[in-house]
Amino acid sequence: MVPAQWYLMLSAAIFCIGLFGILTRRNALLFLMSVELMLNAANVNFIAFSLQWGNVTGQTFALFTMALAAAEVAIGIGIILVLYRNFRDTDVTKATTMRW
């Protein structure tokens, strides 16, 4: 079987891609997608360690993560909608009202 390190590296790669997206993009929708990537990186880890320890807890958690990701997207889209309505844009760098 594949050693756990490789799964971890895969997960890290996906996570960092997602993170890269968050750090460099300004469109809120792309943000949402990047967050999905990062969540799925976590899922990879869950699955990998589920196999590693012979226990389905990790897999169950991955399922939960997906469900929560759905919830997050639902809310996220709603927020983006409001963001757009308030700022006429989905550029996250424009919405800076709440600083200070």
Add this chain to the structure above:
Amino acid sequence: MIIEALIAYTFVAALATFLAPDERAGQVAFLLSLVPVVGSLYMWGQYDATGNALLGGDLAFETTIEWLRVAGYTLSWHVGVDGISMPLIVLTTVLTTLSIVSAWTPITDRASQFYGLMLFMEANLLGVFTALDFFLWFVFWEAVLVPMYFLIGVWGGPRRKYAAIKFFVYTNVASLVMFIGFIALVFGLGDSVSSLSLPEIAQALRQEGTLGQFGALTPEALRAVAFAAMFFGFGVKVPIVPVHTWLPDAHVEAPTPVSVMLAGVLLKMGTYALLRFNFTMLPDVAQTYAVPIAAIAVISVIYGAFLAMAQQDLKRIVAYSSVSSMGYVILGLIAYTEYGVGGATFQMVAHGLISGLLFMTVGVIYNATHTRMVGDMSGLADRMPITSGILVAGAFGYMGLPLMAGFAAEFFIFVGSFESAVLPFAPVFTAAAMFGIVIVAGYFLFAMQRTLFGPFRLETDYEITSAPVHDTLPLAVLLLCIIALGVAPELFFGMITDAVTPILNAGGGF
């Protein structure tokens, strides 16, 4: 259960007042606040405690309900009353009601919120003076700050934001320091205590050998450090020189009824806590550092009095003289004699009433004249004879006129501290502090001469007439209380000394 009922009732009353319509809120709050007055007077009538609450005395109206256990310490709802807290409870309820009435004239904006906050503060103050579990006590202690912050910050004068924030930050930082000091002490006690109950901690601290090492601190050092931390923390509240500067700002900016509560009750929280924590739990440290503490007390008295003399604003005069009067309390506490500590406790009540009276009177004058500056007016006694008469009486009360509460308190303190066996050079310290009564007479007489007497002069475009009855009535009630306590100090002094004596009897810890 009456304590719980009283506190719960006051919280509910606060809520009800919040919901009352603005134009009726004053009357509603007044009527609601009469219940705690009656309740506290009933408690006074039924009072049957003996001894000190923290040192194993027999408490009145005590209840203990275990609440939860955190990290090996039991937190409980533990309340009770002894001879030190009983007078302060009566003071709190009476003063709250009177200051609510005195707010009828000046408070026109957001009235229901104002009165609601006043009652909310009263509930927390009652909690502070009855709670015997540190956690519970601390919750009440901190919760008092919240309504006070809003009361100053929303209804205050032009610089209210500065004053409110200064007050809040100052006292909150002080609470933090005090909290750290006390908790270090509790941790230092280790297994000797299993709860945050103040009596348990106090009795453990007064026993030999219970206090262990805490971090790098030896038991002796821990005692000293904790004492210093708590002294600072409570000293800010008192306030003592040099951590007093929040007080004049808060007083000047606060509306009259809030000043009354601030000077009348909130300052007493500091002295009450000093007595309960520093001077009851760590008497050995207090006695070791008697000279510096007495020096702080004397400096507070004299320096505060001179500061009051330099002021032109009547409210600032009273505010600084509060610093002066609170110095007497510290002097009485450090004396460790029956009359000293008892007189200090008595002074808490006496000063609460007298400074409340003076702030209220200044407020009534301000309602009529819209100025508090000594130089802006003269001959006010011509137009407002009753208010002026009461101001005169209050000022003489502050100067320590015999047969008024202030004299009784100050005399007890002086007698007590003069004969103190704990304080080296006690007569010298006492005599120095007593010179405050000359300075206080000086500035009050000067201020009264300029504002009340001489030919009438004040530039207004309306006629100044006598104050309305609901403004002067609270003044009269307070004046009567002051005279009653001055003629018959035994009303409170007996129970106070009864509760104070166990503090003086040194335990095995020294």
Add this chain to the structure above:
Amino acid sequence: MAGAFDYTPAIVLLPFLSFLLALGVGRSMPKGGALAGIAATGGSLLLSVWAMLAVANGGTYNQTIYTWAAGTGNSFELTFGLLVDPLAAMMLVIVSLIAFLVHVFSLGYMNDEGETGLPRYYAGLGLFTASMLGFVVANNLLMAFMFFELVGLCSWLLIGFWFREEAPPSAAKKAFLVTRFGDYFFLVGVVAVFATFGTAAFAGEGSFPALAEAALAGEAATEINTFGFAPQTWFTVVGLLVLGGVVGKSAQFPLHTWLPDAMEGPTPVSALIHAATMVAAGVYLVARMYGFYALSPTALGIIAFVGGFTALFAATMGVVKREIKQVLAYSTISQYGYMMLALGAGGYIAATFHLMTHAFFKALLFLGAGSVIIAMHHNENMWDMGGLKERMPVTYWTFLAGSLALAGIFPFSGFWSKDEVLYEALAHGLGGTPLLLAAWAMGLLAVFFTGFYTFRMVFLTFHGEPRTDVARDPHGVGWNVKAPLTVLGVLAVVAGFVNMVPVAKLTGAHIEFLHDWLAHGLGGLTSEHYGELTGQFAGYETGYVGSELTTVLLSGALSLGLALAGAGLAYKLYNVPAPVEHTDRLGSVKTLLFNNYYQDEYQVWLADTAARNVARGADKFDQGVIDGVVNGISSVSLFSGSRVRRIQTGVVSNYAALLTLGLVALLLGIGLMGGWFL
């Protein structure tokens, strides 16, 4: 006769009741509460006379009636109690009599003149009387102090009665402040007495004079804490502290400055203050605890010297004053100086005697001056008067009687008492205490000045030609003015006969009634006991010039001669149809005297300028340094906050980048520490 003493509290409470009535419902009472006051003081007078009769029959009363603060029993109690002995009984009668007469006189001076604020006035008078009576019957030092302070409050209220003007409130403030300064020492003294003896009772076995005496005699010094001093030294210190209050209230040098200013009050009030209440309180206090002072020769010496000096000092200032009440004010200071001299010289009876006669003739003089002031439409300047003799005969003759008594002319009351004061000082001075001789000399010299200023006043006011239109046609006065004057006039003439020591010595007749009166009473409070104490502890011996008789006669003749010389000089200078001011002949001394030796100036400077500068300095320090530090701390945090918040851009990406960088740094740190990277 216990019945009389059962009513003693009523002596105090009746005027207090009139105070409450006048304050509460005075507006709707006839005469603004005056009648209630007259009734109350009249009742007090009757009860006082009853009490005095009871004392005359050998009864005394020393009872605690109220526990003010009990404590828990581990410490001393603070109580109120009554002490009626010959001294107190005598003083009760004097105070209530004069208060009664002043109330009656006020009907003429205040009501008939249409003053406003009468309820306040009568309330003040009632409280004043009540406080003084309470002070007189106090059986311990604490109670005495409390009523002493109340007396001060009342003087403030009444001196500042005309509060709508500038001067009276200022004078009232000064009176209260100066006496408060003295009372500060008194209060320290009271506290010290409690701390030392654990009691402040005046009389009885456990009283503090008795305890002090026992301690000095080395008998059973039970728990007397003298704070590390020798008992004698400590008792002197305590005695001098209490004396501070006496010096303030009895207007002794250097705290006498308030008294001339206090003339701003209504004249009947001045009469009350000077004759029977406030100023008398100080001397009475020393007499009351004389058993304590008698133990300390230093304290006695200081009392005597201060008294003698004040007597002379004030008399010289009285010589140049223009207002009739100012002259009387300085004469009061001077006369109380005599009483202090007597007390310091061991002449307990002489002091009490002079206290009594002075009360009568000084009340008379003030009320007479009040009558003149009514007549002169409230002009007090003597240079505007003259020739009032024919126009107001009752006032003139009574005023003359009072003046003769004040000047100490035989056989008016003042002669007998002043003579005895000087005799005591001389006798004890010759007996080996030379300091007393110096005090005696000053007192003797003051007799001359007293005679001079008294008769200058009489001649300027009543003799010669009227110098103004008002004086030509003065305002008439009613019965309510004349009646008190007559009563006091008679008393001023005859009061001295109760104690004619020289006559007694000459004829051998037993007529020293006051000696007998004060010699009985409660044990430890008798004049005989005091005589023993001064002899034993202060070393007072009596010495004579030749024999006792020659000394008595010599002393009397000397003082009478000097008084007559002073009066004669006044007669020569001022009893002319149109007197002129002779003060210019004094040159620069005149300026000095007019300015009262610049005593006011330095005290005002101390109380006002100096204190205010200290206060201002403290305020600057407070605002600048202490609050500056506080604001400095807050501005540091505000400043750093305003810098740090700039990383709070509101841009999500930036936060995420910061988070990421933080995570990288954390991982690197932990990894390096944990050796993950090999």
Add this chain to the structure above:
Amino acid sequence: MTDGPDAGSNLLPGLAAVGLFLVMVLAFAGASFPAPQGFGGDANVTASIGYAMFDIGNLGDVGAEGFLAAFLIVAIVLDVAIDGAVFLAKREEGGSVVTALTDGGRDLLDRSREGPNAPRSERGRDAPRREGGDE
């Protein structure tokens, strides 16, 4: 919409992500794990997950903990999320509630055609108000 021309200038923060990746790779490279245990050849993993999710005894072939509470909570969260999404998408115009769902998003589409540079004055009540903070 955005992510237009200036996206390239935002690349710099991306380096942080790359850095994180490098650190993690470094760490993982040095780590060693025991051989994975696996589930055993014929174990019914799906059924086990089902049992674990509903917390029905220990019936599964593969070990797991009970997740009933978590399951229910997630269910509620999902529900809340739906409600929240609907709430957020709602807006009030002239007092009547207009949901994004009822117009099929046409309004959004219309506005997006106007582009981001539509005059600010048309923003109406949604215009952000920047409050002056307390300094």
